[in-house]
Amino acid sequence: MKLKHGLIVLMLLLGAAGFALAQTAAPPTSAPVPAAATPAPAAAPAPTPPTGSPGAPGSIDAQAKINSGDTAWVLTSSALVLLMTAPGLALFYGGMVRKKNVLGTIMQSFIILCLISVQWVLWGYSMAFGPDKGGIIGSLAWFGLSGVGYDPNPDYAATIPHQAFMIFQMMFAVITPALIAGAFAERMKFSGFLLFTLLWATFVYDPLAHWVWAIGGWLRNMGALDFAGGTVVHISSGVAGLACALYMGKRKGYGTEAMPPHNLPLTVLGAALLWFGWFGFNAGSALSAGPLATVAFIVTNTATAAAALAWMGAEWLHRGKPTVLGAASGAVAGLVAITPASGFVTVLSSILVGIGAGVFCYIATSIIKNKLGYDDSLDAFGVHGIGGTWGAIATGLLATKLVNPAGGDGFFYGNPKQLMIQIIAVAASWAFSFIGTMIILKVVDSLVGLRVSTEEEQVGLDLSQHNEHGYN
Amino acid sequence: MKKIEAIIKPFKLDEVKDSLNDLGVKGMTVTEVKGFGRQKGHTETYRGAEYTVDFVPKVKIEIVVHDDLVAKVVEAITNAAKTGTIGDGKIFVTSLNEAIRIRTGEKGDNAL
DSSP: OOHHHHHHHHHHHHHHHHHHHHHHHHOGGOOHHHHHHHHTTTSSSSSSSSSOOOOOOOOOOGGGGHHHHHHHHHHHHHHHHHHHHIIHHHHHHHOOOOOOOGGHHHHHHHHHHHHHHIIIIIIIIHHHHSSSTTTEEEOOGGGGTTTSSSSTTTTBTSSSOOHHHHHHHHHHHHHHHHHTTTSTTBBBBBHHHHHHHHIIIIIEEEIHHHHSSSSHHHHHHHHHHOSSSIIHHHIHHHHHHHHHHHOOOOTTTTTOOOOOOOHHHHHHHHHHHHHHHHHHHHHHHSSSSSSHHHHHHHHHHHHHHHHHHHHHHHHHHHHHOHHHHHHHHHHHHHHHHHHHHTOOOOOOHHHHHHHHHHHHHHHIIIIIIHHHHOOOTTTTTTIIIIIHHHHHHHHHOOOOOOTTTTTTOGGGOOHHHHHHHHHHHHHHHHHHHHHHHHOHHHHHHHOSEEEEHHHHHHHHHHHHHHHHOOOO | EEEEEEEGGGGGGHHHEEEHHHHHHHOOOOEEEEEETOOOOOOETTTTTTEEEOOOEEEEEEEEEEEGHHHHHHHHHHHHHHSSSTTOEEEEEESSSOOOOTTOBBBGGGGG
């Protein structure tokens, strides 16, 4: 009970920190003249040239460089990526659990959207994208978005307001911990889940995003290619899911009682919304409304379609029936796998990425998982961990500068070194996410506990955690 | 006065109801039930996890009729519910002691 109160205090502090900040440092949004409000991060020359972003930083009025088309697309994309978490992922996962856990599962996605939205503007964005500390982490110099204003930050996106880049990245930080929830579905305590999510976002996601995307991040400096977050979002969440499934153990009755999805139409609807929102995720990652966004859009759609067909085909051959859940899962696997590759590969290559995703993820979720016996309930690892790993490696095989001159050439375009870099990035993400997640699980387990009691699990999360029923 | 319970395939309910109506049966009670006989269950597969579903959905019809009508009712149900495949269901006939219409207090055949 004491610990529960501690958690509530933690949440309040989170809010209080934001309030205090709003009173002391005038945020740029409240200033009448936008350009004057920002301490001109854009005026300083960029330490390294921006990758994949058009337009060079100049000394003329920063406002003039803002491209309204690019800004409109990035803001729209931010909303599209929000839609991926709630309702997309909420329905995708919500339909797959048993009836007694539908609200608890939907709540996890929904409340992560709320929790990380606040965490991100307070310290998350600064830790991920703020001034570099040794290639490992961003400093807290941008705490509370201090210095993150309307002027573009040419290090990241030269033609849109820095805050537009920030809100776009926020939606990525939101969906990543929400993906993990598939691994510990139907058995995690809500208080433990909140604390886990907050710590994981801060100590696993934020550093990893810094490594791969931030100026000075060590994986970025090494030349790792990750267009929209294959390593940062999908490998990290998938591997974290594996750690959760191993640490928390199986659901009561797993393997002996039937646990079929309670509402597959919700799941298919969720998968379709994920597909829709993913255009913001991948094409939005171009950070401009032009050819790069267009090719990312097309390869995303193509790989997803190919992966759904591949999973369905593999299952049809292997088990004799093409299932609807299989087709929906295949689509999500394809979306995951094309994510790191989406701004770097040709449309024809994306079909290969999709077929690989469908087949590999089918084997991982439907054959290997059952053999190994861990309870990754909704296959966060099987789809995101495996699909993300395949996507990162496929990028190293199939990337070409013909698609994106700011990208790189892969193995099949005469550059085997890129494949090695991708493998290092994958290994680093796996190791960091797995170890970081295990430590956080231990901490949360000892502070507030991770699992609901056996009785609560029997009753279901809806009633035991929220005093509600999904269906009356 | 006899009670007839018929367990049938759900999609045959309308045909059975219509043929009973034609016989002049004035009411019936229908329940969605699950069970198994020789048909057994089936298997479902979700991402490779196979579940055997032992209990198959069926519809149970209960009607109470005058003794004279029993043979005709049984024949009507049999004809309407029959597909010729395993799992068509069963009909049970039992004797009934009493029937009472709650509104009027009528008893026996008058209450039917």
